Structures are given as C-alpha cells and as structure tokens.
Amino acid sequence: EAQVTQNPRYLITVTGKKLTVTCSQNMNHEYMSWYRQDPGLGLRQIYYSMNVEVTDKGDVPEGYKVSRKEKRNFPLILESPSPNQTSLYFCASSSWDSGNTEAFFGQGTRLTVV
C-alpha cells in the first residue's frame, strides 16, 4: 500500500529539547516536503526536497532543519523547539510522472512545546 508514515503521531516536549520527526515514503517519490498547519493560517510549507541531498526552504523555515540522505526518508529536526512551534505537522511526497503530481500526505504529528 502506498503510504507516507510519520512518527511520532503525538509529541509533548519542553522548550529547547532537540527533537526529530521522521517521515518515510514507500513510493520511490523524488519530491518530499514538510508543512505546518495552524488555525487561521492554513497549511504552510516549511522545507522541501526535490531529491536526495537537494533541499530548500519553504515559506516558514525558521527554527527547522531537514536532511535527505535517502530517497525514502525526510526527517524534520527542531534543534531548539519553542512554544511557537506548537502545531500540527504534515509530511508529503509526490513524483513527476507524465504530469501527474498527486500528493500523498502522512497522518500528521501533533507537537506541543511547553
């Protein structure tokens, strides 16, 4: 089954404690990206990757890092989380396939930073 898997699904942490949210896809997609969803602001892109070792900033990259060492994995790293990073996070993957760029999303990670 084609899927994007995020872990953990829920996370409560304290300010300043480094954390990583993992994302893995089993569709051999080139494109992967991270989004955060906040009430009234909708979904906003944090970072994206067009292939292994190719990453770039999205609209709200401050306070986040990513890496793409393998095609299937795209972890999101918060080096020093702050309360304003409390949000619902989604990982997505897609592929350019004859113009079909259907997006597949993970089930989300609800992060609370206290």
Add this chain to the structure above:
Amino acid sequence: KQEVTQIPAALSVPEGENLVLNCSFTDSAIYNLQWFRQDPGKGLTSLLLIQSSQREQTSGRLNASLDKSSGRSTLYIAASQPGDSATYLCCSGTYKYIFGTGTRLKVLA
C-alpha cells in the same frame, strides 16, 4: 505567487442537499488540482485529483471540475450526509503545494 481561495469558508446544510464548494487560484499555469478532506485534528484524505490534461474527476457522490482559463475548481457533493461533515481543502502544486484555507462543512441530520 500562486494564491488559492476557497469560498465559502463555512457551510451548514440539511442532510440530502446537493452542494458546491469553490476553489479559486490566481495562476492558471497549474499542473494539477487536488481536493482533500480533513476531519478535526486529523490527517488529509485525498478525495480527487484532476490532472493537468483533465477537466473533471468523479468518485461516488463527489465530482470535481477544473477550469484553468477562469482559475476555478469546484467540488460537487451530491446527496450530502452527516458523515460528509469535515473541512475540505483544495491545493495546487508539484513539489510545493499551495493550499486554500478550506471550507468547513456541517451536514445536519
């Protein structure tokens, strides 16, 4: 820069009604248009994908159309049911997806 607007922001209808959700985008040079459903605090469930060469897609009681020239997509829900209550999001993009702010639908039993 692509901007995506969804109207209405919220909608409350009695069960059984047919309804139309609207999605407008500023840049007609889009590849695909995808509709999602999101239940409160949950993930995104893909409903329909309209590829760049298509004008509409159907799945069960759902029909989505795409008119690039006017910058619009519509999601038609036939014979609405309380289980259809959710937020509906449209999005456009390839590696960077631009989402509308959604239409919050409530279907009353």
